[in-house]
Amino acid sequence: RDVVRVAARLHALGCGEISLGDTIGVGTPAKARAMLRAVSAAVPMTTLAVHFHDTYGQALANILACLEEGVRVIDAAVAGTGGCPYARGASGNVASEDVIYMLHGMGLRTGVDLDALVASGHWLAAQLGRVTGSRVGRARAAEAA
Known part of the structure; x- marks a missing residue:
């Protein structure tokens, strides 16, 4: 609910792109799909992007689930660089x-x-x-x- 509330507020303030992120890489396709459905009920799908880290090897599956829901903007990093300073062991963004x-x-x-x-x-x-x-x-x- 907090994600939906924040996304709706950002959209109301004129934010043109809202990236929904799993920066510690623990999400699954079912969770990603549920989050995207909830947020897209409050803001247009065309304003949404996704951002997945690959700590548990689920990033591509999560992206596919979100593509199937209609998302068209995907954050990624060359060579999977990056990380998450507040989550020990978290990998970088999906390559x-x-x-x-x-x-x-x-x-x-x-x-x-x-x-x-x-x-x-x-x-x-x-x-x-x-x-x-x-x-x-x-x-x-x-x-x-």
Whole structure:
């Protein structure tokens, strides 16, 4: 109820995009769908975005559930970078590469060059001294090896 109330207030104040987030990555498709349905009953779906971290491996499933409900804006991070400073063990945001791969596999046109995105993810991960958080990025690297 608090999420619905805050979203409705933001919309009333003129906020053009309201991102519903699971920043600790514990959500499930059923919970994501229920939250989106509740909020979209109070504000137009066209103003809503979703933001999922992948701590429990549910981010893509959550995104798919929300796409099926009509959401069209998805927050993601190259190489799955980021984190959550107040949730020990929480992963970064869902990897952009993984989201784009899924969307392309669904036949949706994104205008994103997946190969260039994967290369950018590997570059960023190298700059940060870590392995990419993208499953697509890791799979493509293994195929190329």
